[in-house]
Amino acid sequence: MAENLQMPAISNPDENAGPRILGAVATVTALAFILVIKRFYVRIVMIHNVGWDDALMALTMITSLVGFGFVVAQVYHGAGQHRGELDDATYSRGMKLNFIAQPIYLFAICFVKLSVGASLLRIATTKFYRYLILFIMGFMLFYTIGCFFTIIFQCADIRVIWDPAVPSICWDTKTLQALSYLNVSLNAATDLLFAVIIPTPMLWKLNVHRRTRITLIGILGLGVFACAAAFVKVGYLINYGRNGDFLWDSRDITIWTATELNIGIIAGSLPCLRPLFRRFLGSTYGKRSLKSATTATTPAHGTMKGSKWKSLGSLYDRGG
Numbered sequence: 001m002a003e004n005l006q007m008p009a010i011s012n013p014d015e016n017a018g019p020r021i022l023g024a025v026a027t028v029t030a031l032a033f034i035l036v037i038k039r040f041y042v043r044i045v046m047i048h049n050v051g052w053d054d055a056l057m058a059l060t061m062i063t064s065l066v067g068f069g070f071v072v073a074q075v076y077h078g079a080g081q082h083r084g085e086l087d088d089a090t091y092s093r094g095m096k097l098n099f100i101a102q103p104i105y106l107f108a109i110c111f112v113k114l115s116v117g118a119s120l121l122r123i124a125t126t127k128f129y130r131y132l133i134l135f136i137m138g139f140m141l142f143y144t145i146g147c148f149f150t151i152i153f154q155c156a157d158i159r160v161i162w163d164p165a166v167p168s169i170c171w172d173t174k175t176l177q178a179l180s181y182l183n184v185s186l187n188a189a190t191d192l193l194f195a196v197i198i199p200t201p202m203l204w205k206l207n208v209h210r211r212t213r214i215t216l217i218g219i220l221g222l223g224v225f226a227c228a229a230a231f232v233k234v235g236y237l238i239n240y241g242r243n244g245d246f247l248w249d250s251r252d253i254t255i256w257t258a259t260e261l262n263i264g265i266i267a268g269s270l271p272c273l274r275p276l277f278r279r280f281l282g283s284t285y286g287k288r289s290l291k292s293a294t295t296a297t298t299p300a301h302g303t304m305k306g307s308k309w310k311s312l313g314s315l316y317d318r319g320g
Contacts, residue, residue, distance in 0.1 A: 010082045010245045017080030017251040021071065024255045028262035029068045032269075036061045039269040042276050053118035056111055057268060063108035064261055070101040071254060080251045083244065094247050095162035098254075103148050105257050109187060110144035112264040113137070116194045116223065119268065120202070129202055140190055147183055173241065180237050187260070188227045195223030195267065222267035229260035 036057060043050045071079070077094035078086040086094065117137040124130045154176060155161060157168035233256040240249045 010084055010243055010248070015082060015248070016085075017248070018075040018078075019080075021080050021251055021254055022075050025068055025071050025258040028259050029064055032064060032262035032265035033061060035266050035269040035273070038276060039272045042272055046275050046279075051118065051122065053115050053122065053268075056115035056118055057265065060108055060111040060115055060261075060265055063104060063111060064258075064265065067101055067104045067108060067258065067261075070097055070104060071258065073097045074101065074247075074254070079247045079254065082248045083246075086247070091247065092162045098247065098250055099151075099158075099161050101254075103151055105261060106144060106147055106151070108261050109257075109264065110140055112261060112268055113140050113187075113190050113194065116264070116268045119271070120194065120199060124202065129198065133198065136190060136193060140186075143186060147179075150179055177237060177240075181234060184230045184234050184237075188230045191223050191227035191230065191264070195227070222270065223264060226260050226264040226267060229256050229263060232256050233260065 039057065040050075040054065043054055074094055074097045077097060078090050079094055079098065083091060114137050117133050117140075120133050121130060124133060152158065155168050155170035157166050160166040160168035160170065233253055236249070236252040236256065240246070240253060242249075
C-alpha cells in the first residue's frame with residue numbers, strides 16, 4: 001500500500017484533447033448504436049426471432065450510451081486537459097466522473113462478450129462447444145465482478161481518487177498496473193476465442209455453402225479489431241498518472257476503451273444483418289446457401305438437428 005502523494009501541476013494551455021475524445025467516442029458509439037437498431041429491426045420485423053443474445057446486446061448498448069454520457073461530462077470538467085489548467089473544483093468533478101465511468105465500461109465490455117457467447121450458443125453443435133462457451137461466459141462474468149471490487153476498494157477511502165486532501169492509503173501503482181494488464185490480456189484472449197478460435201472450426205464443420213461459412217467467419221473475425229484496441233490501450237496504461245496529470249493521461253485510455261467496446265458491439269451485430277443486406281443488395285447466394293443447408297441429410301461432418309438449422313437461420317440467414 002502507498003500513501004497518496006501530490007505532485008506539481010503540469011500546465012500547457014495549448015494542449016486540449018477534449019474535442020478529440022468527444023469526436024472519437026461519439027463516432028464509434030454512434031456506429032454501434034446504428035447497427036444495434038438495425039439488428040433489432042432484422043430480429044423483430046424481418047425474422048421474428050429475439051433471443052438472449054439480443055437482450056444482452058441491448059443491455060450493452062444502453063451501458064455504452066451511459067458511458068458516453070459520462071465521457072461528455074468528463075470532458076466538460078477537464079478530461080483531456082492538464083491539471084494546471086483546471087481549478088480544484090473542476091478537477092475534482094472530472095476525476096470523480098472518470099472514476100464512475102470505469103466500472104460502467106468494465107461491465108459493458110463484459111456484456112458484449114456475453115452477447116457474442118450467447119449468439120455462438122445458438123449454433124453450437126456439440127456439448128463440447130456449449131460447455132466451453134458457457135465456461136468462458138461464466139468466467140468473464142465472475143472475473144468482471146472481481147475487477148469491479150478491485151476498482152471500488154483500491155483505496156481505504158475511495159474519495160481520495162478525486163479529492164487528494166482526503167487522508168487515505170491506496171494500492172501500489174505497480175499492483176494496479178499489473179491488474180490492468182491482466183484485465184486487458186483476458187479481454188484480448190476472450191476476443192480471440194469468440195471471434196476466431198471457437199467459431200472457425202464450429203462453422204467450418206456445418207453443412208452450409210462454403211461462401212456462407214467464409215462470410216460468417218470473416219464477419220465474426222472483426223472481433224479481432226476489438227482485441228487490437230485492447231492491446232493499443234496497454235501502451236497508454238504504462239505512463240498513466242506517473243506525473244499526477246490524470247485527466248490528461250486518461251485521454252487515449254478513454255478513447256481506446258470506448259473503441260474496444262463499440263467495435264465488439266459492431267462485430268457482434270453485423271452477422272445478424274445478413275437478411276437486411278440480402279434484401280437491399282439483391283443477393284441470392286444466401287438463399288442458395290440456406291437451401292443447400294436445409295436440404296442436406298448427410299453432412300460430411302455429421303448431421304445437425306432441425307432445431308439447430310433453425311437457430312442458424314435465425315441468427316444469420318432468415319428473412320430473405
